[in-house]
Amino acid sequence: MNQRIAVIGSGYVGSVAAACLAHVGHDVVGVESDALKLERLQSGVAPFHEPGLDALLESTLASGHLTFTADFGAAMAASEIVFVCVGTPPGADGLPDMTAMAEVARSIAENLRHHHVIVTKSTVPIGTGRWLTAQIQEYLGPESDLRLAFSVVSNPEFLREGRAVEDYLHPDRVVLGSDDARALELVAEVYEPILEQRIPGEFGTRARVPLLQSDLATGEMTKYASNAFLATKVSFANEIARLCDFVGADISAVTEGMGLDSRIGRRFLEAGLGWGGSCLGKDLSALVSTAVEFGYHPRLLEAAMSVNDGQRQFVVDELLRQLRALRGARVCILGLAFKAGTDDIRDSPGLDVAERLVGRGAFVTAYDPMVRSLSQASGVRICEDAYEAARGVDAIVVATEWPEFSALDLLALRAQMQGDLLFDARNIFDPASVRSAGYRYLAIGRPAVGVERLAPVVLMPAPARSGAESEVTGSYATFDEDGRREDGGI
Ligand SMILES: NC(=O)c1ccc[n+]([C@@H]2O[C@H](COP(=O)([O-])OP(=O)(O)OC[C@H]3O[C@@H](n4cnc5c(N)ncnc54)[C@H](O)[C@@H]3O)[C@@H](O)[C@H]2O)c1
Structure with a gap:
């Protein structure tokens, strides 16, 4: 049965959810507060690069199953189920910044006229379902007879940018968590066409998708x-x-x-x-x-977090070892999107490495097939193609695994450079072909070619005291531009 759904926040997750739910037959209104994004969505164009999304937006807008608006109240009036997909960016204390969620809670309370099921799709700290209930009730006030006119369901999203439409329509599982059994059933019905893989058009079908239903905290923790x-x-x-x-x-x-x-x-x-x-x-x-x-x-x-951060610093440290100085070095970064298939640069490893190098006095150029501009503050010069970005540089770092990078003409690229170091930080090249094109080659965990790899300094774990767990006290040393250990060690 088709349902009337509002999707609040039409970013990477919300626009895909809205278009996919409309595609399987629901009547969906997407709410977006950013005027530029809204205008693009209303004309059937995704405000970011996501394969297949434009076509889906166009067909669902044309069929009348999907509309976009900035009017929260109108969207609430036209729906019984509200999917909340606003951003929850990193906050100061490690927990997500819940400003947009709190704003949504207030708008829901202000526009609640009949019973709604509120579905949290944003990734929110465990306990948010209860927090959201309390926030909405707080805004409604103690006397309001609408205090019980809503239920909250957690429905974490697992899609991957770059494959978001495919992932939404063919998920590995759908997870629903709520302390209200009727609300759980209603949201399960929304997903029925996806669970049963009755997907219209060319999306094909797969085996029935597993549905996991649980209490709120379990749903939130699963994500x-x-x-x-x-x-x-x-x-x-x-x-x-x-x-x-x-x-x-x-x-x-x-x-x-x-x-x-x-x-x-x-x-x-x-x-x-x-x-x-x-x-x-x-x-x-x-x-x-x-x-x-x-x-x-x-x-x-x-x-896991510390190892991840260490990889970025490792690239910077290796460049310092090989180039002998970072101040004044010229480095080309290939790839700024955080992964191939998207133009998203949020917490991009390539951009982070570029900024660490700029911070150490290097001149950094960059090319990415999808990221065409950066803020001036980054200090990174964006180029039209990989060959332009490589002009006059001492080293190239491959930071995103774009398939087109593997197809680069390595000889032509090398001819642009002043130096000869290729740091393949995504392990996309065949070391022998890189070597025969005249590079010194570094990669991650693969034998280097033509490069003397200086052993990093590693402090050994402290011996375990009897009855106590052993504690790793050491780490890789980091070096300043002049090759000195920054922590003063040897
Ligand atoms: N991006 C992903 O791959 C992904 C995957 C799974 C889960 N998530 C989670 O989904 C949530 C959304 O992520 P995203 O990447 O789509 O973020 P996003 O920043 O791309 O999208 C959020 C959108 O909400 C809009 N918005 C904010 N407040 C609003 C309001 N009051 N009314 C209407 N619109 C409002 C913003 O303008 C923005 O367009 C986050 O919690 C994220 O952690 C993201």
């Missing part, structure tokens, strides 16, 4: 636990890659050998520059903050 696991898996591959450097093993072959074990799996087991984007880092910090609030020290989660 955080999933992202924390993915982040930890990436960091695991990166830590093993660093050990590969010591022992002369090749991480690509190691992770292939691991990933073929069906208990492990290959996905998210790629060594490189680590994760970025709007989700993994933010969600991991939020989970750590939640644990700390309860007095629990989540060592594994903190280690």
Whole structure:
């Protein structure tokens, strides 16, 4: 049965959710407060790069199943179910900034006229379902007879940017959490066409999608636990890659050998520059903050974060070792999007490395097929193509795994450079072809070619005291521009 749905916040998640829910037959009104984004959405154009989304927006707007508005009240009046998809960016204390969620709670209270089910799709700290209920009731006031005219359901989103439409229509699972069984049933009905894979058009069908129904806290925790696991898996591959450097093993072959074990799996087991984007880092910090609030020290989660940050610094440190000085060095960064397939630069590893290099006095150029501008403050000069970005540089760093980078003419690229160092921080090149094109080649956890790799300084773990757990006290040393240890060690 088709439902009347409002989607609040039409960014990466909200616009995809709105278009996909309209595509499977629901009547959806998307609410967006940003006037520029709204104008583009109303004309059927996504305000960011997301494959397949423009076509879906165009067809669902034309069919009348989807509209976009800035009018919150009108959207509430035209719906029984409200999906909340506003941003929850990182806050100062590790927990997400809930300003937009609080604003939505106020608008819901102001516009509540009949019963609504409020579905939180934004990734929100565990306990937010109850917080949202309390916020709305607070705004309604103690005397309001609408205090029980809504229920809250957690419906975490697992889509990946760059594959968002495909992921939304063919999810691995749908997770719903609520303390209200009737609200759970209603939202499960919304998903029925997706669960049963009755997807119109060319999207094809798959096996029935598993539906997991739980209480609110379990639904909210499932999202955080999933992202924390993915982040930890990436960091695991990166830590093993660093050990590969010591022992002369090749991480690509190691992770292939691991990933073929069906208990492990290959996905998210790629060594490189680590994760970025709007989700993994933010969600991991939020989970750590939640644990700390309860007095629990989540060592594994903190280690995953520290290894991820270490990958970015590792690239900077390796460049310093190879170039001997960063001040005045010219470096080209290939790839600014946090991953291939998107133009999203939130917590982008490539941009972070570029800014760390600029901070150390390097001149940085960059090229990304989808990121065409950056704020002036970054100090990074954006170029039209990879060859222009490589002109006169001492080193190139591949920071995003765009397929078109693997197809670059390595000889022509090398001819543009002043130096000869190629740092393949996404392990996309075949070392032998890079070498035959005249480069010195560095990668992550793969044998370097033509490069003397200086052993990083590693402090050994303190010996375990009897009855106590061993504690790792050391880390890689970082170096200043002149090659001195920044912590004053040897
Ligand atoms: N981007 C992803 O890949 C992804 C995946 C899973 C979950 N999430 C989570 O989903 C949430 C949204 O993420 P996003 O990437 O779509 O963020 P986004 O910043 O792209 O989109 C949020 C949108 O909400 C709009 N907005 C804010 N307040 C509003 C209001 N009161 N009324 C109407 N519109 C309002 C903003 O203008 C913006 O367009 C976050 O909590 C995020 O953690 C994101």
